[in-house]
Amino acid sequence: MSAPGYEAVIGLEVHAQLLTKTKQFCGCPTTFGAEPNTNVCPVCLGLPGALPVLNHESVAMAVRTALALGCTIRERSIFARKNYFYPDLPKGYQISQYDLPFSEHGSLEIAAEGDPSVTRRVGITRVHLEEDAGKNLHGVAEVPGKSVIDLNRSGVPLMEIVGEPDLRGPAEAVDYLKRLRDILVALEVNDGNLEEGSFRCDVNISVRRKGSAAYGTRVEIKNVNSFRHVHRAIEHETARLVDLAESGQTFKQHTRQWDDESGRTVFLREKEGSDDYRYFPDPDLPPLVIDERWVGELRASIPELPAARRERLVRELKLPAKDAEVLTGHPKIGDYFEKVLQARPGDAAWAKRAANFVMTEVLADTRVHGLSIELPVTAAQLVELLSLVDAQTISGKQAKEVFAAIKGTAQSPEAYVGDKGMAQVSDAVAIEAICRALITANPKQVAAWKAGKKGIIGFFVGAVMKETKGSANPALLNEILERLLAE
Numbered sequence: 406m407s408a409p410g411y412e413a414v415i416g417l418e419v420h421a422q423l424l425t426k427t428k429q430f431c432g433c434p435t436t437f438g439a440e441p442n443t444n445v446c447p448v449c450l451g452l453p454g455a456l457p458v459l460n461h462e463s464v465a466m467a468v469r470t471a472l473a474l475g476c477t478i479r480e481r482s483i484f485a486r487k488n489y490f491y492p493d494l495p496k497g498y499q500i501s502q503y504d505l506p507f508s509e510h511g512s513l514e515i516a517a518e519g520d521p522s523v524t525r526r527v528g529i530t531r532v533h534l535e536e537d538a539g540k541n542l543h544g545v546a547e548v549p550g551k552s553v554i555d556l557n558r559s560g561v562p563l564m565e566i567v568g569e570p571d572l573r574g575p576a577e578a579v580d581y582l583k584r585l586r587d588i589l590v591a592l593e594v595n596d597g598n599l600e601e602g603s604f605r606c607d608v609n610i611s612v613r614r615k616g617s618a619a620y621g622t623r624v625e626i627k628n629v630n631s632f633r634h635v636h637r638a639i640e641h642e643t644a645r646l647v648d649l650a651e652s653g654q655t656f657k658q659h660t661r662q663w664d665d666e667s668g669r670t671v672f673l674r675e676k677e678g679s680d681d682y683r684y685f686p687d688p689d690l691p692p693l694v695i696d697e698r699w700v701g702e703l704r705a706s707i708p709e710l711p712a713a714r715r716e717r718l719v720r721e722l723k724l725p726a727k728d729a730e731v732l733t734g735h736p737k738i739g740d741y742f743e744k745v746l747q748a749r750p751g752d753a754a755w756a757k758r759a760a761n762f763v764m765t766e767v768l769a770d771t772r773v774h775g776l777s778i779e780l781p782v783t784a785a786q787l788v789e790l791l792s793l794v795d796a797q798t799i800s801g802k803q804a805k806e807v808f809a810a811i812k813g814t815a816q817s818p819e820a821y822v823g824d825k826g827m828a829q830v831s832d833a834v835a836i837e838a839i840c841r842a843l844i845t846a847n848p849k850q851v852a853a854w855k856a857g858k859k860g861i862i863g864f865f866v867g868a869v870m871k872e873t874k875g876s877a878n879p880a881l882l883n884e885i886l887e888r889l890l891a892e
């Protein structure tokens with residue numbers, strides 16, 4: 406996608422809000438949507454003399470994430486103060502990990518740019534812990550023309566996942582983000598919500614001549630809040646940087662913002678160097694010590710991750726990779742599908758039929774919100790419904806009608822089919838009687854069939870289906886018609 410002769414060099418920084426009950430350094434709740442400035446205390450308000458105490462739960466979540474990404478865990482790490490002024494940062498500094506993060510050197514497997522059937526590993530530089538700032542609000546109805554600050558978010562636990570500049574295009578970047586999001590959601594440490602900002606992405610990008618090992622000057626695109634925006638922003642920025650390089654223009658490293666409406670990035674500010682932040686170890690916090698025994702316990706608590714589950718579904722159920730990908734995108738969808746198969750074990754063909762129905766019908770009516778999910782029918786209802794198709798009581802087409810009728814209710818598919826008299830007519834005698842009457846009444850069509858116009862059988866099938874309100878077993882019907890027409 407980039408101009409011939411050039412390649413993009415992309416690294417992503419993800420800030421993920423950890424799903425702890427309380428904040429990073431105080432006991433204030435992290436609940437979203439509370440009255441402004443009610444979930445606050447002297448620590449997260451940054452009042453002088455207040456002492457931070459590290460949240461044990463947030464460390465556990467971040468360590469599990471780092472382990473899932475194959476990082477090594479440093480036994481002793483340090484929290485530093487990152488100093489800067491901003492109205493939503495009352496302390497005048499953010500507590501973060503800087504030169505001694507608790508983990509480093511991980512990796513993530515993604516699909517390669519241009520050929521998604523090829524996978525490759527990209528590096529994870531580090532995972533570290535920090536805290537969120539408050540929120541500046543502009544144009545609030547109660548205080549027109551003024552800006553106000555809500556500090557409920559101040560001190561909410563964040564985990565930063567810094568990726569190596571190993572990505573080479575927009576498809577790789579989006580795949581990296583999706584797989585990372587899926588892992589965090591499977592670990593239940595983050596709700597994966599880009600739109601609501603609990604999973605935020607900064608894109609670092611530069612371009613260089615293919616084959617060159619040197620890096621070009623990079624720009625950072627801040628807070629891109631959807632997968633689609635990430636894709637578009639990288640496409641646009643690559644082209645813009647290649648144009649600059651081609652015309653020989655140089656520029657200073659800086660921060661930009663994606664404007665989706667105009668479809669371009671705009672200059673935000675010159676990039677601060679790390680010197681500007683005057684990092685130094687926070688004297689209020691002792692070093693973070695993560696001993697080997699605790700690491701072992703946390704490692705043991707990691708569930709099967711999406712990539713492993715995908716491979717298992719392909720290996721054990723012979724599902725196409727594409728299906729396995731869809732079914733493992735959200736852990737609750739994977740659980741649901743596996744519950745269906747546990748309730749009614751069967752061969753690969755059955756697994757594929759169940760997968761098809763889940764992907765085309767069930768998922769179309771499934772509401773996902775972060776970690777929670779609302780399914781239109783239970784696994785038990787779905788098994789009952791698909792069993793009716795397998796027993797040829799109803800056709801596949803009728804199954805979709807039954808699904809549409811019972812979704813969102815506790816109704817039993819079997820009872821519904823019984824009530825509506827939908828059961829497929831599999832009674833050969835009954836079908837044969839209808840066919841015989843039709844053949845007698847339509848000699849012209851019979852003659853045409855005998856003369857070789859085999860397609861005319863559709864006329865008889867249609868007529869029988871009309872008579873039986875679509876409930877004749879299609880395979881049986883075809884067999885009977887062919888036999889009677891040939892008589």
Ligand SMILES: [Zn+2]
Pocket residue numbers: 428431432433444445446447448449450560
């Ligand atoms: Zn607090």
